[in-house]
Amino acid sequence: MNTTxxxxxxxxxxxIAAVAPDVAGEVAGLDRDIDLFEEFGLDSMDRLNxxxxxxxxxxxxxxxxxxxxxxxxxxxxAYLDGPVT
Amino acid sequence: MSxxxxxxxxxxxxxxxxxxxxxxxxxxxxxxVGDLVERGQVIARVETEKSDIDIEIWHEGxxxxxxxxxxxxxxVGTPLLKLHRSxxxxxxxxxPPVGEPVSQRDATVLASPLARHLADERGVSLSDVVGSGPxxxxxxxxxxRVTTPELSTTTNAPDGGEPDPSSRAxxxxxxxxxxxxxSSSDIPHYRLERAIDLGALTQYLAExxxxxxxxxRILPAAAxxxxxxxxxxxxPELNGTWVDGRFVPGAGxxxxxxxxxxxxxxxxxxxxxxxxxxxxxxxxQIAEFTAAARTGTLRSTWTGAGSTITITNLGDRGADLVxxxxxxxxxxxxxxxxxxxxxxxxxxxxxxxxxxxVTLGADHRATDASVGSRFLATLARSLENPEMS
Numbered sequence: 001m002n003t004t005x006x007x008x009x010x011x012x013x014x015x016i017a018a019v020a021p022d023v024a025g026e027v028a029g030l031d032r033d034i035d036l037f038e039e040f041g042l043d044s045m046d047r048l049n050x051x052x053x054x055x056x057x058x059x060x061x062x063x064x065x066x067x068x069x070x071x072x073x074x075x076x077x078a079y080l081d082g083p084v085t
Numbered sequence: 086m087s088x089x090x091x092x093x094x095x096x097x098x099x100x101x102x103x104x105x106x107x108x109x110x111x112x113x114x115x116x117x118v119g120d121l122v123e124r125g126q127v128i129a130r131v132e133t134e135k136s137d138i139d140i141e142i143w144h145e146g147x148x149x150x151x152x153x154x155x156x157x158x159x160x161v162g163t164p165l166l167k168l169h170r171s172x173x174x175x176x177x178x179x180x181p182p183v184g185e186p187v188s189q190r191d192a193t194v195l196a197s198p199l200a201r202h203l204a205d206e207r208g209v210s211l212s213d214v215v216g217s218g219p220x221x222x223x224x225x226x227x228x229x230r231v232t233t234p235e236l237s238t239t240t241n242a243p244d245g246g247e248p249d250p251s252s253r254a255x256x257x258x259x260x261x262x263x264x265x266x267x268s269s270s271d272i273p274h275y276r277l278e279r280a281i282d283l284g285a286l287t288q289y290l291a292e293x294x295x296x297x298x299x300x301x302r303i304l305p306a307a308a309x310x311x312x313x314x315x316x317x318x319x320x321p322e323l324n325g326t327w328v329d330g331r332f333v334p335g336a337g338x339x340x341x342x343x344x345x346x347x348x349x350x351x352x353x354x355x356x357x358x359x360x361x362x363x364x365x366x367x368x369x370q371i372a373e374f375t376a377a378a379r380t381g382t383l384r385s386t387w388t389g390a391g392s393t394i395t396i397t398n399l400g401d402r403g404a405d406l407v408x409x410x411x412x413x414x415x416x417x418x419x420x421x422x423x424x425x426x427x428x429x430x431x432x433x434x435x436x437x438x439x440x441x442x443v444t445l446g447a448d449h450r451a452t453d454a455s456v457g458s459r460f461l462a463t464l465a466r467s468l469e470n471p472e473m474s
Contacts, residue, residue, distance in 0.1 A: 048304060061299065064294045
């Protein structure tokens with residue numbers, strides 16, 4: 001029923017804004033290979049809310065087992081099968 | 086009905102959004118004259134000493150008049166809105182006058198004796214409760230759906246015309262300082278700790294989460310709250326408050342959860358009757374109020390008086406263990422450090438297991454370490470046997 005799509009930096013910015021509005025503005029300019037959870041001091045509760053938002057935005061499921069891998073913007077984009085838009 | 090019957094008119098008063106709140110100001114009205122408001126609707130954002138809170142209304146009605154303009158500081162209990170209800174239901178008495186004890190102003194509301202007693206203990210006004218009994222009488226189960234507007238707060242995301250956030254942070258710091266000073270000087274703490282093997286819980290949650298969409302996954306934090314609530318229900322000596330030289334058992338297990346804010350400071354959203362919720366329900370609430378607290382959108386649902394025990398969970402970025410200070414007038418604080426893989430002896434073999442160190446800070450006036458130890462043993466049993474809960 002739901003169509004899926006690739007994740008965008010805007011999706012990520014919106015997801016982070018919903019848990020950490022103070023750093024949301026930095027997402028777009030962030031090095032896309034660094035661990036953004038580390039960089040922004042986001043904990044597992046923040047991560048759950050971010051993954052939920054990304055999953056809802058893209059219509060895709062994100063396996064919990066993949067969480068340790070999905071730490072940078074590039075890795076999230078690759079997993080959510082998305083070219084940069 | 087074209088005419089407003091006087092018995093259906095009511096006022097909405099400035100709620101008390103914290104034990105230490107005396108006054109506040111509406112920053113922004115989210116409704117206007119002529120609007121029909123629903124039960125649970127967020128009607129305004131209010132600034133208090135500590136932060137901004139979205140306030141909700143608990144009766145449906147039509148707004149006739151806005152009595153207080155934005156930014157004016159008024160004391161708790163000041164009428165903010167005049168409304169009338171479209172349906173006549175004369176059994177519930179709205180707008181209790183301020184300054185009278187709850188029980189007195191509730192005398193005219195139909196309620197069962199148990200509901201009256203519980204309302205009194207919880208500091209809930211019966212007139213704020215929609216009764217489901219005969220003639221709209223309030224029954225005890227109705228109280229569980231009620232949230233008294235009270236406590237806690239937020240540093241607000243700047244979205245135009247906001248008050249100075251640095252002074253807000255200062256006021257929050259001052260409030261924390263005052264409360265912790267009082268805790269430290271008034272409460273003779275005893276402190277216990279227990280290391281708990283979360284191997285079974287971790288596996289249980291991983292299997293369960295693998296089959297669920299992201300939004301329905303459960304973090305250990307929800308299990309910590311549930312295990313604490315169960316332990317508090319089984320050991321009522323630790324669930325309540327110390328008032329006027331004696332212990333007052335809590336009516337229900339009302340768990341406050343400390344949420345640290347990114348900009349510094351803390352908020353303590355409240356889960357009423359936490360022992361009555363499933364893991365899923367608790368997880369949903371925790372995820373929601375954590376995000377709300379951190380973005381300055383905490384609603385009055387999660388605030389208020391009546392907390393009977395507090396949890397501080399440092400999370401996966403925290404230290405190994407925490408010995409916190411009890412939030413007065415409560416008598417216990419349960420602390421969870423981060424979960425760490427440690428060498429652990431299982432069946433005479435050393436294995437790496439995920440371990441959490443749980444601490445209990447308890448008021449020695451109310452209980453002794455033997456009670457605290459039993460509390461931690463119950464808590465450990467729940468966490469070690471996740472299928473039980």
